[in-house]
Amino acid sequence: MKKLYASPAEAVADVFDGAVVMIGGFGPVGSPAKLVFALADQGARDLTIISNNVGLGDRLDVLFENRQVRKFIGSFPFRTWGSKTTFLVEQWRAGEIEVEVVPQGTVAERIRAAGAGLGGFYTPTGVGTVVEQGKERRTLNGREYILEMPLRADFALIRAHRADKMGNLVYKETARNFNPVMATAAEVTIAEAQEIVETGALDPEVIVTPGVYVNRIVQAERDEVRWFDS
């Protein structure tokens, strides 16, 4: 069982055209930038990308610049301040790509549901809004809910602080965000980590993502971009 890969390029080599790809991170924090750059170089097309945001100091817009993306699903695809725009916005305005805006908690829980083997869940979030369109509404214990379905992926690209060679992961501070749930919801989970340590070197009490969820690990330094530089 080989999990340790020599480079981000090798780790993403088999991402295929039309694949659904989750990418962790909240802005630049916890975003697997080196894997994103490797995916851009690799060139797979017609991708569906699931991620919280694009253009908030993350590097995801390079995938739109390369015209590799067919559809984006996330909570913050459009930044509505500042003069800078993204390739995502240009392509969406031109009708070239599809964008699904989903409440952030619903993004996270749909991913969690997929990883946990659930068929969906009822949430109060989005009742009476555009998010409800086309979904079942149900009253449970006097409260209104809508049915949301799981989100799964062919590949998840995530970032951790430390990984051991079994793929057990720990994170740093708010760089955790979407990474642990995405790890559970993809056929192939690929983690870049600041540091890779020997198996047994991580305290079992503090491991956040059990290695069973992680198929590939690769060492990568954190990207230096900051939110407001983007």
Place this chain on the structure above:
Amino acid sequence: MKSDGLTRELIALRVARELRDGMVVNLGIGMPTLVANFIPEGITVIFQAQNGLLGYGGIAEEEQIDPDLINAGGQPVTLMPGACFFHSADSFAMIRGGHVDMTVLGGLQVSEKGDLANWMVPEKGVGSIGGAMDLAAGARRVVVAMEHTTKDGQPRIVTECTYPTTAIRAVSLVVTNLAAIEVTPEGLVVREVAPGITFEDVQDASEPRLIRPPDLREMEL
């Protein structure tokens, strides 16, 4: 109207009067972040950030900045003793599950039933939902901090939201530059007016009929 009413800072100061000792509070992006500067003396509140952090302190100074430690507005922050981290699904379970006592959100429109619109200006064509819908639906108390009217004088206190809604029947209290307005089953009750502002000024700047309670008072700031 003799005055424009409160500045953004004074709106935040008035919102901060809603804080109680021990509350778990999530502050939205924009004017709501200013509320952290006006925590009443003698009380401790615990700030939640939906990117997976409970217990952040002030905004980090340049030499304190840790690139992996931000709040949900992307600002580098510091930690209070007892702070902890969790992933996004746990963070929104905390929010939806009623474990956040109060959220302060910005607003574009609030209706007389307490519907909130704050994620999209239709003329711009695009908007991002972020955590707003989960916070508005899940926090125990939703307080909105906003300007009372648009830049061209249109009311933001409306009969029905014409902008896309964030949540329906969600808002408890609205604090604007003109007034503090409570959403009740009977309608919108003007609890307090800003110094130099009358009830009639507030009514003139609002679309629905507002309720004037016998104990209407001027805000103490």
